Amino acid sequence: MSVVFAITFGLLGLAGLLTLVRIVRGPRTLDRILAVDVLVVLIVAGTAVGMAMSLRGIYIALIVVVALLGFVGTISVVRLVERREEYR
Amino acid sequence: MSTGDWISAVLLISGALFCVVGAWGMVRLPDTLSRLQAATKPQTLGLLLILAGVAVRLEQQHAVGLLVAGLFQVITAPVLSQLFGRAAYRTGAVDRSTLVVDELSERLRAGRK
Numbered sequence: 001m002s003v004v005f006a007i008t009f010g011l012l013g014l015a016g017l018l019t020l021v022r023i024v025r026g027p028r029t030l031d032r033i034l035a036v037d038v039l040v041v042l043i044v045a046g047t048a049v050g051m052a053m054s055l056r057g058i059y060i061a062l063i064v065v066v067a068l069l070g071f072v073g074t075i076s077v078v079r080l081v082e083r084r085e086e087y088r
Numbered sequence: 089m090s091t092g093d094w095i096s097a098v099l100l101i102s103g104a105l106f107c108v109v110g111a112w113g114m115v116r117l118p119d120t121l122s123r124l125q126a127a128t129k130p131q132t133l134g135l136l137l138i139l140a141g142v143a144v145r146l147e148q149q150h151a152v153g154l155l156v157a158g159l160f161q162v163i164t165a166p167v168l169s170q171l172f173g174r175a176a177y178r179t180g181a182v183d184r185s186t187l188v189v190d191e192l193s194e195r196l197r198a199g200r201k
Contacts, residue, residue: 004097011104015111052142057150082175
């Protein structure tokens with residue numbers, strides 16, 4: 001089972017690196033925000049996998065709160081960018 | 089490995105593969121709107137598969153919390169996608185010559201009058 005966890009963590013890390021490439025390269029602010037949102041989802045997934053590895057459900061609240069905060073933060077930044085570039 | 093372990097292993101690895109597909113799409117796709125597809129759909133499916141794989145291994149009381157997290161992701165992904173699409177359109181990130189139907193510009197023009 002530890003092999004499974006190693007493979008899962010490796011794949012999630014690879015996905016995070018690819019998302020970081022988009023954060024660095026993204027030509028617009030919107031692309032970067034989108035990539036950060038994907039990164040938050042990846043962090044939630046990684047925390048869940050870590051919870052399965054330790055067989056204890058101590059990070060459940062962390063998962064829910066991080067997902068909530070990522071959603072609220074992304075929405076507010078998108079609204080800000082939309083306003084700022086519209087009235088320019 | 090027991091049966092539950094096998095189910096959990098298949099769910100975890102397939103979910104991580106979906107996450108990689110989504111991230112690969114973030115790098116490869118050329119446009120903000122097409123990247124939006126990669127950011128919402130494979131990511132959501134990947135996260136749901138991973139949460140299911142984790143829930144198989146944990147006790148029942150924790151599985152409820154995982155269900156809440158997955159449900160939340162399913163509810164918020166379309167909202168985010170719609171907001172992103174509108175913001176991309178308004179800030180000029182969308183190449184309008186690639187659109188077949190463009191109803192938003194008519195609505196915006198009608199709203200400005």
